[in-house]
Amino acid sequence: xxxxxxxxxxxxxxRCPICQKLLPIGTEPDICEECKDNLHVIGEPKCLKxxxxxxxxxxxxxxxxxxxKHVYExxxxxxxxxxxxxSSISRYKYHNQPCxxxxxxxxxxxxxxxxxxxxxxxxxxxxxLHSKKLKQRGFNQAALIAEIISKEMxxxxxxxxxxxxxxxxxxxALTHKDRYRNVISAFELVEDASxxxxxxxxxxxxYTTGSTINSCAKVLLRGGANKIFFxxxxxxxxLSI
Numbered sequence: 001x002x003x004x005x006x007x008x009x010x011x012x013x014x015r016c017p018i019c020q021k022l023l024p025i026g027t028e029p030d031i032c033e034e035c036k037d038n039l040h041v042i043g044e045p046k047c048l049k050x051x052x053x054x055x056x057x058x059x060x061x062x063x064x065x066x067x068x069k070h071v072y073e074x075x076x077x078x079x080x081x082x083x084x085x086x087s088s089i090s091r092y093k094y095h096n097q098p099c100x101x102x103x104x105x106x107x108x109x110x111x112x113x114x115x116x117x118x119x120x121x122x123x124x125x126x127x128x129l130h131s132k133k134l135k136q137r138g139f140n141q142a143a144l145i146a147e148i149i150s151k152e153m154x155x156x157x158x159x160x161x162x163x164x165x166x167x168x169x170x171x172x173a174l175t176h177k178d179r180y181r182n183v184i185s186a187f188e189l190v191e192d193a194s195x196x197x198x199x200x201x202x203x204x205x206x207y208t209t210g211s212t213i214n215s216c217a218k219v220l221l222r223g224g225a226n227k228i229f230f231x232x233x234x235x236x237x238x239l240s241i
Contacts, residue, residue, distance in 0.1 A: 013025060014027065014028070014029045014030075016030075016031055016032035016035055017029075017031060017088050017091070017092070017097070017099075017100040017103050017104075018031055018032070018035040018039065018084055018085070018088045019032060019034070019035050019084065021034075029099065029102070029103060030103060031103055031107065035084070038084075039079055039084070039085070040079060040080035040082060040085075041078065041079060041111065042077055042078065042079065042080060042235070044057060045057035045059075046238070047060075047061050047062040047065055047238050048060050048061055048074075049061055049062075049065040049070060049074060049075070050062060050064065050065055050070070050074075050075045050077070050207065050210055050235070050238070051074075051075050051076045051077045051207075051235065052064070052077065052207075052235050052236065052237065052238030053080060053237050053238060054237075054238040061238075062238025063238065064209045064210055064238065065210070065238075068209070068210065068211075068214075070210050070213075070214050070217075071214060071217045071218055071221060071228070072202075072210075072213055072214060072217040072227075072228040072229065072230060073119075073227040073228060073229050074119070074229055075207065075210075075213065075229060075230040075231065075232065076111075076112045076115055076229075076230075076231050076232075077207050077231075077232045077233070077234060077235035078107060078108055078111060078112070078231075078232070078233050078234065079233060079234045080234065080235070080236070080237065081206060081234040081235055081236050085233070085234045086234075088100070089141075089205055089206065089233060089234065092104075092141055092205075093137065093141045093205065094137070096138065098139050098141075098144055101141070101144035101145050101148060102148055104145050104233055105145045105148035105149050105152070108145070108149065108231060108233070109149060109152055109153070112231060113152075113153065116149075116153060116155075116201060116229075116231070117153070119199060119227070119229055120199050121153075121155055121199050121200070121201045121229065122155070122156070122198040122199050122200065123155070123156050123157075123158055123161070123195070123198050123199075123200045123201070124146050124149060124150045124153075124155050124156070124157045124158075124200075124201045124203065125146060125157070125158055125159060125161050125162060125200060125201070125202055125203070126140055126142035126143035126145070126146040126147075126159055126202070126203050126204070127142045127162075127202060127203070127204045127212060127213070127216060128140070128159070128162050128163055128164040128187065129142075129143075129164060130164045130165075130166065140159070141205050142203050142204045142205055143159050143203075145203055145205070145233070146159070146203035147159070149201075149203065149231075155201075160190055161189065161190060161193050161195065161200075161220070162187050162188070162189060162190070162216055162219065162220070163187065163188050163189075163190055164186055164187055165185075165186065165187065165188050166185070166186045185215075186212075186215055187215055187216050187219050188219060189219050189220065189222075189223040193223060195220060195223050195224055195225045196224040196225075197224065197225070197226045198224075198225050198226055199225075199226050199227045199228075199229065200220055200225050200227075200228050200229070201229045201230065201231060202216055202217070202228065202229070202230040202231075203230070203231055203232075204230060204231075204232045204233075205232065205233050205234070206232060206233065206234050206235065207230070207232040207234070207235040208235070208236065213228075213230045216228070217230075
């Protein structure tokens with residue numbers, strides 16, 4: 001078995017999911033050390049609500065959170081959505097690289113495991129894909145990450161709580177107002193979902209204006225959930241006033 005695994009590693013060597021550099025033969029799949037040093041992990045100051053990086057801690061909130069009421073409690077984002085991260089997530093979603101999911105989940109937990117524990121999360125769910133997109137892509141990129149986080153933290157995972165009922169347009173191609181309209185009624189709670197008084201963590205790959213997470217959160221809160229949180233791989237820089 002070890003000989004077979006060694007041959008596979010030679011024929012199909014592991015690559016860094018960020019820069020695509022070949023990793024040394026025999027090493028585990030991982031983000032290379034150079035990328036770990038260069039990736040822009042979001043630190044302070046950042047928005048107290050959504051976690052986007054902002055210019056000054058005196059402001060407290062990014063412009064999106066100031067001009068739009070978000071019903072979710074709080075969110076955390078790992079990386080700034082720069083060219084390297086954009087390319088990596090694009091390969092993951094659109095070029096059949098589900099092997100990136102464990103590496104993404106590992107990095108999220110390095111930085112935010114304590115936050116998840118602190119807020120007493122009872123359930124972890126992904127932002128659902130419409131069945132049409134799921135069929136085209138073959139997997140839900142948020143679901144793979146959510147399931148791994150669930151297993152690592154021993155928190156129940158349920159990808160069936162929410163259903164996307166409209167095949168919405170990609171948010172990145174829309175204006176701020178259109179993003180809100182695009183997802184305002186895109187989700188529904190499945191029948192007989194039991195979420196009363198739960199603290200729910202929603203997992204997504206990219207956080208933009210918050211319209212998608214907010215739409216999911218509204219449905220969950222109407223269904224009886226207590227508080228909604230989110231975690232995402234990447235986000236843009238928060239605009240100041």
